Amino acid sequence: MEAVLFDAEGKGTFIVESVRPSVKGQPMGTVLVRTLAVSLCGSDGWCAMHPRGIDGCPGASGHEVVGIIEEINGESTAVAVGDYVLALSVNYIIGGIYRGVDRAAAAAASSLPNGGAFAEYFLSHDSHVFKLPPPDAPGTHPPHPPIPIFSLAPEPANSASPSPAHSPPLHNGTVCLGGQVRAEIGAITTQRAGGGALLHTHGGVPLVHFVAAQPLGTLLWLFRKLGCLVGRTVAVLGQGQNGLLATQLASNFGARLVIAIDPNANRLECARRMKATHVVAATSPAEVAARVLELTDNKGCDVVLEMVGHQHDSVSQCFDLVTEGGSIVVFGVPLNEPMPFPITRFFRKNVHLIGSVFPHTIDDFSLAVSLIAQQRVSVDPLFTSLFSLTDCPLAMHAFQHCKGQHIKIVVAPRSVLGE
DSSP states (O other), rough: EEEEEOOOSSSSSSEEEOOOOOOOOTTTTTEEEEEEEHHHHHHHHHHHHHGGGGOSSSSTTOOOEEEEEEESSSSOSSSSSOEEEEEEEEEHHHHTTTTSSHHHHHHHHSSSSOOOOSBBBBEEGGGGEEOOOOOOOSSSOOOOOOOOEEEEOOOOOTSSSTTTTTTOOOOOOOOOOEEEEEHHHHHHHHEEEEEEGGSEEEEEEEGGGGGGGGHHHHHHHHTTTTTOTTTTTEEEESSHHHHHHHOOOOOOOOOSEEEEEEEHHHHHHHHHHHHOOEEEESSHHHHHHHHHHHTTTSSOOEEEEOOOOSSSSSHHHHHEEEEEEEEEEOSOOOOOOOOHHHHHHHHTOOEEOOOOOOSOHHHHHHHHHHHHHTSOOOOOGGGGEEEEEEGHHHOOOOOHHHHHTTTTTEEOTTTTTOO
């Protein structure tokens, strides 16, 4: 099977041929999942450049995934062969996804061979998979508009040898794009419209949309910590996929103002579609703070959500945006190193500082699936780009270096895309 492998030194993302995993000899309840769609998130981009020890496995860090149950070891009351599911890969589970899971099931899941979901198949456990609605009969719902599919532009017949910026071509002509590549995505890719089986509806919702249930589940855990938001003011710093989902949740929960902040105009436009009441271009911290104070009668926001991660400045910036006695929630994954902290402002403003990582596995992921299935949370504006699994190195390059063009990137096996 095809699978992604991260370079151990963070120098590239590779496609390799790997052995298809098996449930044989694994704990009862082990399931084999055939990948249909897996999306990239901020942690994947970071892990590709700074791989953890657990990321050196077939499928790497892939964890936002929907698929089909192909095999089950023993009997399961949770799922059956052929079920469509949101599934959590072993690589993700062993990172700490046990909250709310029975102790014996958690032990069984954590004992499975390590593997991620950037692969055609991966293992999970029936304690960590969540059923999706079955596919609708053809013609039940209007077809979903196609999503752009990107791929590597073919080399001209008379082209010179590959640029030193690229590693040698892999088995299918896809190149491994390392951290030094800075070419614009439009210059090295072709684009067409499609989506294949990913656009088939399940309960009226395109299958690909259920990929967003994984990040939505982690955000539901965050919002459990905030209490009632009715009538409050909320700023969301960073409008990647998680920031955009948080913007919509804050609006749905009744916040009076939901201020979306990001440097990218395309993401701010998407934030409007995700129910932001106001958008602020992140030109400079001082200008952002001035605009937020203007919108809040010089008070600042009751709640500030830090959704950027992997750098220090955004956490400090939140203290410029929060009101006296307000709350700052750090959701973006921080750097694993000491960071400067504005202790005086934290103290003088009586700020509540909250961290949020990992959901209640059972409650939050199942609720996230239901919210998307019932169309109470709209995720359609997020999905901007599809790549084949074969072109995952290219997708990773686009994710890391072309954020203005792509919001949520999904990769899928070529057979799923209809290729």
